[in-house]
Amino acid sequence: MAKRLFDLLLSSLGLLVLAPVLLLIALCVKLDSPGPVMFRQERVGRFGQPFRIHKFRTMRHVANLGAGQPSQGLQITVGADRRITRVGGFLRASKLDELPQLLDVWLGDMSLVGPRPEVPRYVAHYPAALRDKVLSVRPGITDIASIEYRDESKVLARAADPEQAYIHEVLPHKLALAAQYVDQSSLWLDVRLIARTVLAIVGR
Structure with a gap:
């Protein structure tokens, strides 16, 4: 209950304070390339329940895919993907494309x-x-793995088969870190990880 109240308070505050920034980013995305401002994609949430995650669109819109990002084939980004727009490249590097997920936090x-x-x-x-352990908690905007793998696409670009490298090398490590988080979860740990995330982004 305390974690949910913490999330609700900070996401509400974040959406309110960052509203001008969100509107400015939305305008930049719209002016940079044709297509929707938001990218929505099905993800697996708590207890295996699917939900639609929100991000600012960072790739060129393709009508038959509906979101400017691939719904089939690779579902990871590898290296300097040509589909990434100019504004999208900046948003990805700065992680500003993730800000709309404050709405997903607010919605629960x-x-x-x-x-x-x-x-x-x-x-x-x-x-x-x-699987059961990792999916026993709500997924997050950030975690230990997000900090350690903030340059994941560059790492995968060096692999002969990026998807297999992700499934057999990166994903197991991410899951181990996720399980570690579940075992050690606390509000103090959340505060520390939020601070580490902000410092990592500023450091770039």
């Missing part, structure tokens, strides 16, 4: 801190023993 689909929500395609690769 996500938490400020928690294991990052995956698409169903990769959740299918979760080992049974870890």
Whole structure:
């Protein structure tokens, strides 16, 4: 209950204070390339329940995909993807594309801190023993893995098969860190991870 109140308070404050910034980013996305401002994608939430995550669109819009980002094939970004727009590149590097997830936190689909929500395609690769533990909490905007793998696309770009590298190398480590978070979860840990995330972004 305390964690939910913490999330609700900070997400409400964040949406209010950052409203001008969100509107400015939305305008930049709209002017930079044709297509919707927001990107919505199905992710797996708490207890395996699907939900739609919100992000600012960072890729060129493709009509048959409906969101400017791939719904089939690779569902990870590898290296300098040509589909990423000029504004999108900046938003990804600064993590500002994630700000609309404050709405997901406010709605109760996500938490400020928690294991990052995956698409169903990769959740299918979760080992049974870890799946229930990782999905027992609300997914978060940031977590330990988000900080450690903030340059994930560059790492995967060096792999011969990026998707297999993600499934067999990156994902197991992310799950181990997620399970560690679930075991150690506390409001103090959340505050520390939020601070580390802000420092990591500012440091870039």
